Amino acid sequence: MKTFRVLLLLLLTVLLLPVRVASADEPTAETVTEIYSAEDMLKIPANPNGSYRLMCDLDLSGIEWPSFAFYGTFDGNGHMIINLNCPKVSEETRVTYDGNRKTYDTHFAGLFAILDHATVKNVRLLGLSLFHTVECDCFLGGIAGYATDSTIEGCEITGTIRLDVKGKMFGVGGIIGYGNAVIRNCHADVTLVNIDLDATTRDEEFLGGVCAAGYPDIEGCEIKLAGFLSDHGFVHSGGLVGMYIVYPKKFDRNGFIKNTVLNGFITFFEDNTNRRAYCKEDCGEVMDWEFHTSGNKFSFKRDERKTYNVNLMPHGDCKNPDMSESTVAPQCQTPGYTLHVCHTCGYTYSDNYVLPIHTLSETYETLTASTVEAEGLGEFTCTECGAKVRKAIPALTPTPMPAPKPTATPTVAPSSDKTDKQKDDSSSGSILPYLLPVIIGVPLGAIAAFAYRAYRKKQIRKKRAAQARRNRAKQNREQ
Numbered sequence: 001m002k003t004f005r006v007l008l009l010l011l012l013t014v015l016l017l018p019v020r021v022a023s024a025d026e027p028t029a030e031t032v033t034e035i036y037s038a039e040d041m042l043k044i045p046a047n048p049n050g051s052y053r054l055m056c057d058l059d060l061s062g063i064e065w066p067s068f069a070f071y072g073t074f075d076g077n078g079h080m081i082i083n084l085n086c087p088k089v090s091e092e093t094r095v096t097y098d099g100n101r102k103t104y105d106t107h108f109a110g111l112f113a114i115l116d117h118a119t120v121k122n123v124r125l126l127g128l129s130l131f132h133t134v135e136c137d138c139f140l141g142g143i144a145g146y147a148t149d150s151t152i153e154g155c156e157i158t159g160t161i162r163l164d165v166k167g168k169m170f171g172v173g174g175i176i177g178y179g180n181a182v183i184r185n186c187h188a189d190v191t192l193v194n195i196d197l198d199a200t201t202r203d204e205e206f207l208g209g210v211c212a213a214g215y216p217d218i219e220g221c222e223i224k225l226a227g228f229l230s231d232h233g234f235v236h237s238g239g240l241v242g243m244y245i246v247y248p249k250k251f252d253r254n255g256f257i258k259n260t261v262l263n264g265f266i267t268f269f270e271d272n273t274n275r276r277a278y279c280k281e282d283c284g285e286v287m288d289w290e291f292h293t294s295g296n297k298f299s300f301k302r303d304e305r306k307t308y309n310v311n312l313m314p315h316g317d318c319k320n321p322d323m324s325e326s327t328v329a330p331q332c333q334t335p336g337y338t339l340h341v342c343h344t345c346g347y348t349y350s351d352n353y354v355l356p357i358h359t360l361s362e363t364y365e366t367l368t369a370s371t372v373e374a375e376g377l378g379e380f381t382c383t384e385c386g387a388k389v390r391k392a393i394p395a396l397t398p399t400p401m402p403a404p405k406p407t408a409t410p411t412v413a414p415s416s417d418k419t420d421k422q423k424d425d426s427s428s429g430s431i432l433p434y435l436l437p438v439i440i441g442v443p444l445g446a447i448a449a450f451a452y453r454a455y456r457k458k459q460i461r462k463k464r465a466a467q468a469r470r471n472r473a474k475q476n477r478e479q
């Protein structure tokens with residue numbers, strides 16, 4: 001009886017197995033997951049080893065972007081991400097090293113808090129406004145707060161990164177905060193602000209247009225930097241790198257900083273009787289000169305202040321601020337935003353970013369056909385720039401009787417007919433794995449049920465015969 005149940009269970013498992021396999025479509029490290037929405041973006045932390053490709057421009061406003069460690073590949077595919085809102089620094093820490101190679105468990109934030117053997121490429125992080133006030137050791141960077149053995153290439157970062165901090169080891173970088181990475185062909189136009197809130201602790205503070213501290217390799221980048229650094233400790237700041245340090249201990253390497261253009265300034269104070277005041281165009285302090293430089297062009301202003309009671313801020317020097325704002329409309333390939341200008345000093349900044357607006361084709365390719373119950377999904381083409389844009393297609397209105405002709409279907413491109421047909425074909429093809437178990441399963445199940453019933457009947461007959469024997473024996477005894 002027991003063996004019979006086990007057999008039945010096995011049979012059922014075998015029958016159900018193909019259905020489960022067919023429905024499983026979890027992304028693996030090999031497959032590239034396409035990202036079409038903020039919701040898709042929010043699935044990345046669940047599979048931080050995955051490979052991702054951005055398929056359209058994304059507005060992340062209204063989303064709390066988490067700070068997490070990423071080990072995979074993120075391909076921005078030339079698209080922009082606007083209104084990144086990352087309210088918390090990472091809970092996960094990594095070790096950072098100061099100039100004496102003292103270590104600190106440090107927290108991070110950026111588009112990615114931590115990049116570890118990861119690749120980030122071709123993403124445009126526009127109108128960034130990353131602002132954290134923390135009481136811990138912390139580094140911020142546009143693409144990543146921390147990077148190790150990673151590659152960042154073809155990325156663009158514009159906006160402001162600001163860290164107000166009570167800590168001992170902290171800093172702000174335009175592309176990465178702390179670490180080592182190959183940073184190639186990136187553009188940054190950034191305002192970096194780092195304010196030390198704790199005047200009594202002699203902390204280590206870092207700021208760099210590319211990287212606050214570490215040993216990045218930099219090639220073919222264009223950096224525009226406005227740096228503001230207020231510190232009651234030790235300042236390490238540079239147009240490209242705040243402190244160049246090879247860690248955990250010095251080792252031979254062939255690093256490089258080449259073919260990179262820098263335009264910018266760093267305004268800072270170092271409130272410290274034991275002043276170092278590192279601030280240079282390329283690397284503020286160089287601990288270990290293990291890199292080669294060539295083909296760079298620097299235009300840099302070192303602007304040190306000696307008053308320590310007012311924190312240095314963009315537009316802090318304007319005697320008579322007179323701001324006005326105007327709206328810049330979104331174009332096909334540029335976002336819209338509000339531009340703020342000071343009429344006294346010319347200081348400008350922008351906020352309220354909106355996504356580019358494309359002129360959509362009338363026809364589209366049906367990705368999901370709309371039904372009476374649900375809206376569908378179509379892929380339109382921009383008539384100006386050729387961008388592919390996905391948009392919901394309204395649900396069908398119920399067609400009045402007696403003419404169920406396809407008049408209610410929206411205009412469909414000739415190509416989409418083919419696509420629909422292909423889709424139908426593929427869907428009827430793909431239904432086979434689901435039907436097969438039924439085709440095989442139903443007769444097998446019937447046989448199994450029949451066999452089981454026969455087995456039960458036999459058992460009952462046996463039982464009855466035994467009972468009859470016992471009754472007869474009883475009667476015999478009584479006689």
Ligand SMILES: [Zn+2]
Pocket residue numbers: 315318319320321322342343344345346347
């Ligand atoms: Zn002004």
Ligand SMILES: [Zn+2]
Pocket residue numbers: 332333357358359382383384385386387
């Ligand atoms: Zn367009």
